[in-house]
Amino acid sequence: MKKFTLLLSCIDRPGIVATVSSFLHQAGLNILESNQFGDLKTGRFFMRVAFTTADPSSDVKQADLKEEFKEISDQFGMDWKLFDMNVNTPAVIMVSKFDHCLVDLLYRRRIGTLKMDIAAIISNHDTTREIVNRENIPFHHIPVTSDTKQDAEDKTRKIIADTGAELIILARYMQILSTDMANSYPGQIINIHHSFLPSFKGAEPYSQAYHRGVKMIGATAHYVTPNLDEGPIIAQQVVPVRHDMSVEDMIGAGQEIEQSVMAKAIRAHTEHRILLNEGKTVVFD
Template sequence: MTPTYILTLSCPDQPGIVHGVAGLLFMHGGNILEAAQYNDEQTGLFFMRVQFACAKTPRADLEHALQELAAVWTMSFELHAGAQRMATVIMVSQHGHCINDLLFRFKSGLLPIDIKAIVSNHRDFYQLAASYNIPFHHIPVTAATKQEAEAKQLEVIRAEGAELVILARYMQVLSDPMCRALNGRAINIHHSFLPSFKGAKPYYQAHDRGVKLIGATAHYVTADLDEGPIIEQDVARADHSLTVDDLTSIGRDTESQVLARAVKWHSERRVLLNGHKTVIFK
């Protein structure tokens, strides 16, 4: 089969970038299968994602040619094999709706990820992990052992070569060093339509305020709690007749769907960071 690649890049916006990238790929026997671009007028930055097939030129030579082009355009780029599933570690506590949904989608081939391990501060899902033949690591976390626990978590993540860490309702706040170590590759699902109803019991807060919309937010993890670049959000209708349990049930469905979409786009290299925002080529 002809090898496929995904190229993502960003650089200061200027005329000729698309021509330069397309010309380089043409010269090396590349056939563009999908391409998208975005010019951010506010920041003056240009973003691009190109998926292409290329049998003529080895990957190492493609990367060398792209490095030469990047030097001309002051460009940052990444080149990935299109067929390679993204190595992933899931972190979870005791709420199972998101991890169950992700595991089903993974097993069904609906997500281009390879789940290498599940890490939890509780034992609740060790049997679920075993049913999918995925290693389960129980690493308890307390205020006194947080630093040691996070060191063990990072050890698992690094040993598995994880490019993506999913916080599937992992109910521990990550330390600043942990956030920095996972910068740009850890996705959290927040059970509210940020920035509304942060903190504990958001559905109780929403019910108390009589909201007509509830939602969920998937975002990258940063040291600023629940302030990371947003990848995906969605909402569901609510009315006065719904109880807190009703809102929670609807909210959990929304969380699962929002997280799955964010994981899919990230693992397909469709999400590019743009400061505290994201550019998403769907």
């Protein structure tokens, strides 16, 4: 059966849920999940509806549903998107030397637990080429220096365009994207930061945490914006720190939760469970 997900946000007012539900019912569609949130501070309403065709033989088309829903979206002034859940999200992964998040994502892709197709891997180092080649995924080595940064980003943009990637994953890609690059893909670049943001931004957060004597370390997955490590947060997780743990121990513990948090954020994004709410996110689990 065909399955779709509708994401929408608008100024909150009575009748939104009833109108959307009636539209789906009249179209012969069956609601599988429905989540709503009204933000009293901003006055905005957020909704995610997953639905399917009630009749397996029905030939409902995404384009037709979009056209029919437009009258409702205009009535309520909605920002909305309709997704075909039978189609995986095409993605590009960017990585540097640390490969633990990349390896985890490749495994999850292989067993089919994430609704994404990895179209290419881009790295500023050549160290992960062999790993990627075993998965039969195109690997692109694009070195980055202060003098070649613009050229490297131009090459990266071409790969994204050529592959049709709709998601860019920074799986411990240890380069700061330019303002122009970050602005070009709003809500499409997910970064894993090896810290429980907003604490310990920038480089070597585990070392910073060690010297502060913290009792918990964490990882944060967030959308990338031009402001370093300040984009809307999607997922976070922490692990306790003992007094006898070294920086190396903390790094090892942190890498495990980096994998988990990265996967959780990508799952939420590719299942279309995230809506942006000013500088924050609404995530319907």
